[in-house]
Amino acid sequence: MTTLADQPLTGEIESADWPEFGWVDDIRPALARHAATGRPAALATLYQVAGSAPRGPGAQMLFAAGADGGVSASGYFSGDCIEGDVANHAAGVLADGRPRRLHYGMGSPWIDLRLRCGGALHVLLERVTSDSPALRGLLRHAAERRSCTWVSDGETQSVTEDAGPLLSFTNEPFRIARRYDPPRRLIVSGGDPGALAAARLGAMAQFETIVLRPGGPQAPPPFPVAQYLREEPAEALARLKVDRWTAYLGATHEDHHDLAGCLAALRGHAGYVGMIGAKSRAGERLAALEAAGASAEELARLHLSPGVPGLGKSPWEVATGIIAEIMQALNPARERA
Incomplete structure (x- = not known):
């Protein structure tokens, strides 16, 4: 049986020649659309940045598999340095449900993936299912125009009423907290x-x-x-x-x-x-x-x-x-x- 992870994605994101998906800053509308399909999505959160980088901590991308096996994306991290590779890892997350913590740039084990800005990016990839209570809570807060915080260790997700900094994280144990304000x-x-x-x-x-x-x-x-x-x-x-x-x-x-x-x-x-x-x-x-x-x-x-x-x-x-x-x-x- 062929799984999503077996498909030859090779970093090919839909419309990658003209990456309009990078215009997306708030991934909640895309999350809502994918939830309506009943299929899971892979949520990528930039949780740590070292040195110079196009985006700061809290930037997000969303990846979902289409009916034709392609990967649709929303958001961007680096202006085409790592998006294709993140998409490949997202395919694995969608297939097996296991989160990935990715490290690009300075100190990364992947020396073939270089960041033109010279910095370092740390990304959490986690699967979000369409029936996730945390997802429902996130979208409900947006509809009611209330701030909330998405808390996740990559496997267990929750939404709290607390609204602290845009992004905070701890390494031991690993956990991120990403604030969402009402849509502008x-x-x-x-x-x-x-x-x-x-x-x-x-x-x-x-x-x-x-x-x-x-x-x-x-x-x-x-x-x-x-x-x-x-x-x-x-x-x-x-x-x-x-x-x-x-x-x-x-x-x-x-x-x-x-x-x-x-x-x-x-x-x-x-x-x-x-x-x-x-x-x-x-x-x-x-x-x-x-x-x-x-x-x-x-x-x-x-x-x-x-x-x-x-x-x-x-x-x-x-x-x-x-x-x-x-x-x-x-x-x-x-x-x-």
């Missing part, structure tokens, strides 16, 4: 070219992107988004329950929509709140929000005329600057190591 979410209110450019870039950057257009057309935006809503911003935000992993951008250019939406986002402690508009109108908008009850602390967190100065004023240039600001604001490294 972007809510864009508006429908002009600038708002659409911001929403599209956010979706491409794998934000859970919601387009909110009060009284907008029935047809959704012409690109994939998580949700398209046509209600008032304040009402939508109350129902969506914003949090510090949420970014809100008011871009309807109608103060009764944008001011109300921004105030709701600020009071919900959104991680980023911005309002597109002329700098000359900043004073009157701040005064209107203060009159509506916004505190000085809330107003200090508001980005008026958001974006990166000097990029330009075309929709894509403005949107690029805004998405960069949002990424920086929602970066968990700003809060916790």
